[in-house]
Every structure is written in C-alpha cells, then in structure tokens.
Amino acid sequence: MVWRMKADEIRKLLHADPFRAFVMHVADGGRFMVKHEDFVALSPSGREMLVYRHDQPDDYQVVDVLMVTRLEITTRNGTKKHRKPER
Numbered sequence: 001m002v003w004r005m006k007a008d009e010i011r012k013l014l015h016a017d018p019f020r021a022f023v024m025h026v027a028d029g030g031r032f033m034v035k036h037e038d039f040v041a042l043s044p045s046g047r048e049m050l051v052y053r054h055d056q057p058d059d060y061q062v063v064d065v066l067m068v069t070r071l072e073i074t075t076r077n078g079t080k081k082h083r084k085p086e087r
Contacts, residue, residue: 006065007046013071014040024051025070026063 013022014037024032032051034040039057041050042065052060 004046006068007042007049009071010040010049010065010068011042011046013073014042021074023072024063024068025072027067027069031072032061032063 010024013020014034019037021033021035024034026032033054034051035054039052039054041052043049047065049063049065050060051063052058
C-alpha cells in the first residue's frame with residue numbers, strides 16, 4: 001500500500017491552499033514541474049497519474065506513483081524544501 005500513501009501525499013500538494021509549485025522526481029532520474037494542480041491527474045486508485053508539461057500542455061506522460069522518489073516544494077523565499085513520500 002506504499003503507492004496509496006504516496007498518492008495521498010501528492011493529493012495534499014495538489015489541493016493545498018494556497019497551491020505552491022513543486023517538482024516530482026522519479027526513479028529514472030527524470031523530474032516533472034507541477035506549476036498548477038490542473039497539470040496532474042491521478043487515477044481513481046492512485047496508482048498511476050498523467051502529468052502534463054507546463055510548457056507544452058498537449059504533451060503528457062503516464063507515471064507509476066511507485067516511481068516517485070521525491071517531492072520538491074518551492075518555499076516563499078525562493079529556496080527549495082525537499083519532501084520524501086511516506087513509506
């Protein structure tokens with residue numbers, strides 16, 4: 001059930017008020033910038049998600065939530081705060 005905890009963590013970031021941009025790092029070394037909650041669609045089970053590119057909104061990738069290794073949140077002062085999904 002690790003993927004459900006990760007999905008819950010991602011949902012918290014997507015629905016935070018106010019929303020803050022964040023970067024999702026994945027196991028293959030890739031990363032996805034999430035500038036707005038509309039750029040990510042989690043499946044109902046939370047196992048997979050579609051991540052749309054902010055610079056090319058018609059391009060997207062399907063990401064297995066288990067492959068998310070780190071969430072990087074931009075703080076108010078411009079520095080970055082690292083947050084690992086719960087296991």
